[in-house]
Amino acid sequence: MKSFWLLKSEPSAFSLEDLQQRPGQTEPWDGVRNYQARNFMRDRMQVGDRAFFYHSNCDVPAIVGIVSIASRSYADPTQFDPAAGHYDPKSTPDEPRWFLVDVHYERHLRRAISLAELKARADALPGFQLLARGNRLSVMPVVAEHWETILALEDQSAPTGL
DNA sequence: GCCAACGTTGGC
DNA sequence: GCCAACGTTGGC
Numbered sequence: 001m002k003s004f005w006l007l008k009s010e011p012s013a014f015s016l017e018d019l020q021q022r023p024g025q026t027e028p029w030d031g032v033r034n035y036q037a038r039n040f041m042r043d044r045m046q047v048g049d050r051a052f053f054y055h056s057n058c059d060v061p062a063i064v065g066i067v068s069i070a071s072r073s074y075a076d077p078t079q080f081d082p083a084a085g086h087y088d089p090k091s092t093p094d095e096p097r098w099f100l101v102d103v104h105y106e107r108h109l110r111r112a113i114s115l116a117e118l119k120a121r122a123d124a125l126p127g128f129q130l131l132a133r134g135n136r137l138s139v140m141p142v143v144a145e146h147w148e149t150i151l152a153l154e155d156q157s158a159p160t161g162l
Numbered sequence: 163g164c165c166a167a168c169g170t171t172g173g174c
Numbered sequence: 175g176c177c178a179a180c181g182t183t184g185g186c
Binding site: 034035133134135136 | 166167168169
């Protein structure tokens with residue numbers, strides 16, 4: 001059973017355009033250092049799952065495209081590298097603490113669906129984690145109903161004022 | 163730049 | 175196990 005996800009990235013660090021330009025349009029989703037997010041990648045993601053690519057902490061926070069999960073989970077190599085920004089001295093190759101999956105570019109949405117628009121349509125997305133108060137999770141599941149609802153917005157125009 | 167929300171750490 | 179301190183996230 002395929003599942004749906006949402007992956008956040010700050011576009012100043014790694015954008016959907018960056019992914020699109022990578023060799024093979026594929027990139028290890030490294031640097032995740034949150035246990036809940038790790039568990040989703042390590043235990044729940046399947047090759048072929050699809051995910052929304054969300055740009056966070058930028059001028060217009062928005063879902064901008066779709067990626068697919070391109071590998072099973074494996075140990076995040078950046079945790080072992082003291083020179084890497086996400087080095088974890090408590091992690092060892094024998095007992096890695098952090099895992100990742102490879103993600104593959106699928107496409108841009110025909111228009112970005114902004115956080116403001118998603119909030120304006122919250123009634124149609126009951127329980128959507130991205131809209132939960134204080135939400136900071138960078139890897140989260142998306143139920144099929146929400147996936148379809150959001151995809152259907154692509155071919156509608158944004159509400160006035162957004 | 164501000165600040166609320168949240169997760170982690172470490173002293174006790 | 176509690177909880178204060180701290181660091182990070184991310185919208186605004």
